[in-house]
Amino acid sequence: MTGRLQNEHVFVTGGAKGIGAAIVEKCLAEGARVSFTDLDEAIGRALMQTIGSTGARAVFGVGDVRSADDIARVHAAAVRDLGPVTGLVNNAGRNSYADPVTMTEAEWDDVFSVDLKSAWLCARVVLPAMMAARRGSIVNIASIHATMTCSGMFPYAAAKSGLVGLTRSLALEAGPHQIRVNALSPGYTETPLLKEYFAERGEAERTTAVEKHPLRRIGQPSEIANCAAFLLSGEASFVTGANWIADGGLSSRFA
Ligand SMILES: NC(=O)c1ccc[n+]([C@@H]2O[C@H](COP(=O)([O-])OP(=O)(O)OC[C@H]3O[C@@H](n4cnc5c(N)ncnc54)[C@H](O)[C@@H]3O)[C@@H](O)[C@H]2O)c1
Numbered sequence: 001m002t003g004r005l006q007n008e009h010v011f012v013t014g015g016a017k018g019i020g021a022a023i024v025e026k027c028l029a030e031g032a033r034v035s036f037t038d039l040d041e042a043i044g045r046a047l048m049q050t051i052g053s054t055g056a057r058a059v060f061g062v063g064d065v066r067s068a069d070d071i072a073r074v075h076a077a078a079v080r081d082l083g084p085v086t087g088l089v090n091n092a093g094r095n096s097y098a099d100p101v102t103m104t105e106a107e108w109d110d111v112f113s114v115d116l117k118s119a120w121l122c123a124r125v126v127l128p129a130m131m132a133a134r135r136g137s138i139v140n141i142a143s144i145h146a147t148m149t150c151s152g153m154f155p156y157a158a159a160k161s162g163l164v165g166l167t168r169s170l171a172l173e174a175g176p177h178q179i180r181v182n183a184l185s186p187g188y189t190e191t192p193l194l195k196e197y198f199a200e201r202g203e204a205e206r207t208t209a210v211e212k213h214p215l216r217r218i219g220q221p222s223e224i225a226n227c228a229a230f231l232l233s234g235e236a237s238f239v240t241g242a243n244w245i246a247d248g249g250l251s252s253r254f255a
Pocket of ligand 1: 039094
């Protein structure tokens with residue numbers, strides 16, 4: 001811990017478990033006040049209990065990032081308790097295993113609502129205060145699927161590529177206000193979502209995946225959280241519009 005997020009209020013979506021929870025814990029350890037939202041009330045409350053015993057300042061609000069009303073409500077409560085948001089991590093996301101022919105429009109809209117639109121909805125609520133303060137950092141958790149993908153995950157790659165495009169667009173719009181916007185693209189990371197992925201595709205794929213990594217292992221949520229903390233902090237003061245890849249070298253090799 002370096003205290004490099006002291007004086008920051010970081011708002012994390014999907015913060016109850018997996019990568020989001022690791023980001024919540026890392027930001028608190030770096031001295032930030034942290035608010036987080038999640039669909040999963042029980043796990044969010046359990047994380048709050050763990051945090052409570054450390055004396056760190058955190059706020060949890062149940063919310064669905066597909067809903068602009070939920071985002072506005074949770075954001076307002078967070079600002080009331082912890083002051084204006086200076087860092088936003090758009091982490092909430094979902095996988096998709098649809099077939100391009102049989103997928104319904106409602107299913108398509110849900111993927112894009114969670115994995116892409118929510119990042120804009122959350123940026124929209126935090127940007128006015130960041131602009132007024134002339135500082136802020138937004139980190140969008142994308143995926144290596146933004147630059148490469150595999151069959152059977154339609155249309156996850158399209159949504160995550162869109163998120164990286166949104167990152168570039170927002171970086172241009174927010175840059176003159178001294179607000180940085182970056183994407184962080186994890187590769188295979190040991191979370192409940194990855195469990196779901198291997199359950200969907202067969203556990204044998206875990207061994208294949210590990211062998212494909214130059215580091216011969218899958219990443220831990222804390223390793224993604226370390227990168228997020230860097231991008232949120234002043235140490236990344238000249239980094240904006242970037243897509244930071246944390247994949248254990250997976251995307252450096254031929255298939
Ligand atoms: N785990 C990986 O291997 C991996 C790889 C690349 C990218 N990612 C991305 O990282 C992010 C986090 O993934 P994870 O593996 O920790 O996932 P996870 O499923 O383990 O955790 C995601 C959290 O987001 C919450 N959430 C989902 N939909 C929500 C909604 N509509 N509103 C509010 N909260 C919602 C869930 O309840 C959960 O607590 C996602 O955007 C995912 O696409 C993960």
